[in-house]
Every structure is written in structure tokens, then in C-alpha cells.
Amino acid sequence: MAVSSVRVPGKVNLALCVAPRRADGYHELVTVFQAVSLHEEITALARQDAEIGLQMTGEGSEELPCDQSNLAVRAARLLRERYSRPDLGVDLRVRKQVPMAGGMAGGSADAAGVLLACSQAWQLGAGSSELSGIAAELGSDVPFLLFGGNAVGTGRGERLRAMPALGRLEWVFALAPRGLSTPSVYQRFDELVERGVLVPNTELSKRSLDALCSGDAAQVAPELRNDLQPAALELYPELAATLEAGLFAGALAAVLCGSGPTCAFLCTDADQADRLAAALATAPEVRGTRRAHGPVPGPEVL
Ligand code: C5P
Secondary structure, three states: OOEEEEEEEEEEEEEEEEEEEOOOOOEEEEEEEEEEEEEEEEEEEEEOOOOEEEEEEEOOHHHOOOOOOOHHHHHHHHHHHHOOOOOOEEEEEEEEOOOOOOOOOHHHHHHHHHHHHHHHHOOOOOOHHHHHHHHHHHOOOHHHHHHEOEEEEEOOOOEEEEEOOOOOEEEEEEEOOOOOOHHHHHHHHHHHHHOOOOOOOOOOOHHHHHHHOOOOHHHHHHHOEEOOHHHHHHHOOHHHHHHHHHHHOOOOEEEEOOOOOOEEEEEOOHHHHHHHHHHHOOOOOOOEEEEEEEOOEOOEEO
């Protein structure tokens, strides 16, 4: 029986520039993704029947349904549908490290890993352009998780251009006790635009882009940007104190991950990041901290 295991990183957005809502409900983005060293490990074990089973362990897994609503199961179903192979079944095992519902694309990483592991376990011979097409149907962030490194995402975030993956940035991530729903953060963004509080502008200068991809923390820090942050802070005001606590404790810069609520802190070096992670762990609205670095490569076959 064929089996395949892969590990897939999570992500942070170094820049997330958001345009007004499109007619299809999505927002046009210009975003700079960076893959970071918190990984999901996905194993696909081909079955003799057509069942798709899922077991999850690790970060937040006890709160996740393992039924057809799970993006990992949807990824396996969509893959076999696209290859007209409803007969294929699989047992999926996912070991999670990326915070759940935190804006770091853990669910998207699971979906990306399932596409890769299943295409191997089922011996479909899927190429990377086929997989990224299916990935984009599953979610805006899924194609980047097949990609890794640093990349600029446009469209919904699914159209990617690789950027140099220079240097090594040291990150601390502060996890929040509750999640934030991505659609409600985007909806609040729309309301802020309607109220005239935010003026959407997706311009990202070449100078900013070069700085963000330089791998030099001092150059990256002033350019970090997340247009969803004001909306997320309205929905979860305590996050402002978390961001401030990290800056007070010495982070070079603080930014919300994606639609939040995980807060990312950029540090000068690994020692400082270790100290910051320890200091922030006791802050009031912090459930825990994680250390990571980036950029890291995309999926690795284990
Ligand atoms: O693509 P994905 O399923 O991850 O998106 C989740 C939700 O986030 C969408 O339903 C939409 O409300 C919002 N979204 C958006 N614009 C994007 C990406 C996501 O409005 N570019």
C-alpha cells in the first residue's frame, strides 16, 4: 500500500495590502508571503476502499472537526474528483504545529500537504501547475504553501511570483486565547472603508519590496504592513496591548499575522527572540508564544 509523508510550513505576511471588495466577494491583494519554520506534517496512506479518514494531533487539533468540513478532507476529495478517480481512498494523519485559526495558514498548509501526499500515495503523477490550480480552488493561501520561501501574491493571493529568499529573520509569535474569523475581519475592513476610516491603497514600492525581501531585520522592520490590522483590532481590541507589549520588550517591529489574531514580532537575533518569547508568554492576552525563523523552503517529502 502506498504511503507518503510531507511537511509544509506556515506563513507570515510581511506586507498585506488590501483593495476594496470585488464583485465576487474577494479582495484584490498585493501581499508578500514568507514561509516560516512552524510545520504541519501530513501523511497519506492509500486505502483499498474509497473512504477518506482523518486524524489530527498537536496544536489546536482537539477543536477541529475531522469530517468533510475539514480543508484537509476537502483537498483529498477535490484531488480525486479532478482526476476522475472516485474509487481512491486514503487515511490522512496531520501533526500540527501552526496555530489554529491564527492567520498563519495552518489549514491551508494541511490542504497543500494533502494534495502533495495524496498525489504521491495515489500515484497520480500530478505536476506542480495542476496542483497549484487545485490549491487555488481550496483557498487563497494554499498555492503559496506549495511554494515556500518569499513570494509576492496578487489576485486573491493565489497568483505568485517568487522573490529572493535571502537571510534569516527571527520571529516570535504570540498566540491569542480565541480565534478570529477571516471573513469577519474582511467584512470589518469593508465597513472601515465605507466609514472613510480606511482608504485602500495596494501600492507597494519597489524599494519596500526589496527591503522586505532583503533578509536584513533592520531593513524589514519599518516596512512590515498589514492593512487588515485596524479591522482585526476593532474586533479584538486586546491585541493592541499584545503588540505594544512586544515592542516594549524590545521587538524591532510588531505586526498581525494575516487576518489574526496571532501577533508576529521581528527580532534582531535568535537570543533576543528567545528572551522576547519568554517575556511575552506572561502577557495578559497571550495563550503561548512560538519561536520560528524564515524564509524556509516549501514542502519537503519526508
Ligand atoms: O480563500 P479563502 O477561503 O482562504 O478565504 C476565506 C475568506 O476570506 C473569503 O471567504 C473572503 O471572505 C475572505 N478573503 C477575501 N479576499 C481575499 C482572501 C480572502 O475577502 N483575497
